[in-house]
Amino acid sequence: MYLLTPEPIEAGRIYRSTGAIPTQLLRQPIYRAWERSHLQGANPRAMQAEKLSRLDLERTLEQQKNFVKAVRPYAQILSQAAGKEHHAVMLSDGDAILLDLLGDKQTVDTESFPHPGALLSEAVAGANGIGTTLAEETYAEIVGSEHFIEGFSPFTCQGIPLRNQKGEILGVLSISLQSPDASFKLKELLLCACAGIEAEFILANLEADLRQVLLSDPDNYQILEKLRQDIIQAHQGGRLRMDLSSRMVANNRIDYAKQLLQQAEQSIEIFRRRAKFWRDLASSEQGAVASLSVIDSIRNLVELLATEASIRKVEVIAPPPDDPIKITVLEKRFLRQLLRYFLVAFEKAGAGGTVQVEVTRQLKKNLAQVNFIIIPGNTIFSLKPNFYTLTLPVQ
């Protein structure tokens, strides 16, 4: 059970009457947040959040509409997890401007509660779930009277920064609840939601890459589009698990909820890995010269091609993961070459056929050979297996 301690209340009373921040009464991150708030001139007695003008808000929302859209489903999942608790789920941009708000009517429909356009940086609103998260650039939790502004003290707030693939903070996802215990139950879901949202940004990049493929490499568009659909499956699995977990949290089935979240994180990780691999295949660049494990590359590609092979009814036998033959190649060019070999092999094998991939090393010549052994299926008239070989320099 979460215990509310009287120290922050006393710290607030001392600060408001003397202007001094008593360090011994506050957790370190909160002391730092109060100090920043004080130095930047935040008013602890402010009754309402300051906000953007209507025009500025409209402009901001228009600029951020894709960001809001990507985050919304996860905000809904968090709101669902809160169940009957009074709560608000908030999304801000990187300047702590509130962009989106979800929650129960009693909480979010009050005039004093921040609405889209509200400014929630520490400079304006003091230590809070959004401003402090941005200032610290990491997960932050503000419990009750740890808020700098008294008006926020009924709530326990948690915030997590949302980053793009370059690591730049795009905004903060935050959840505020009146019950600290309820807030505690939602922490892991919030962290998982962050991973899910960052996977959405990767998804958007895949769509952009696909449009580029249509322009620069139309011959490969169809297969890459199919593979893109296949890798989204892992992301979908992660999202559904998170959704199911949130329903379990709302029904107080916490152990099952945690199990689902662990699985969701694994699915998201699988999606990230496959997305990176797909982006290398879709890229029109040669890629840097890299040291790669041939067998890992083949096994990754076999994994990516699993649905395609199943639809074509081709059995694929990948080499076992034991021999780490390393090659030095232009990475992206090599992966695209490997993909082409697989697709030709699938065509030659036909429905009911088998493609077996073996990797052998030619020690004297310092070369590795990737052998595609194709056993045609019933529909292909051929008496013997076909062989294709890709020869590569060993590192």
Place this chain on the structure above:
Amino acid sequence: MNEQYISPKGKVLIADDDDDSRLLLNVLLSEEGWEVCEAKDGKEVLEKIDEQLPDILILDNRMPELSGTEVYQFLQEKNVDLPIILMTAYSELESLASSLGISYFLNKPFNFSDLFDLMDLASKSLDKRS
């Protein structure tokens, strides 16, 4: 202790070659009071429709044997009156749906609430027609 029997909302057939996807949808739909049956590929969908007489079909697009759109077209040709929700991650989803006359489709990834909303709409349209 007497357990009260609550009759199911209806029967839903989940057609998806991905085991994980079928499992998650099955768990949630069962919790929501639906009777659930499953199919792993396009051919099995057609068999299960005949055997199980579902009220709604949730259909993945990329499947072995027959794709979701191929199943859809087959059922249209046979005038099978069954609400169908197509799930896909295809980038040109809206134009695909429009060209085939598919009313109910879900772009992956989606939340369960998106699916339930569509199932509600699909069920209501079937009630109106009957």
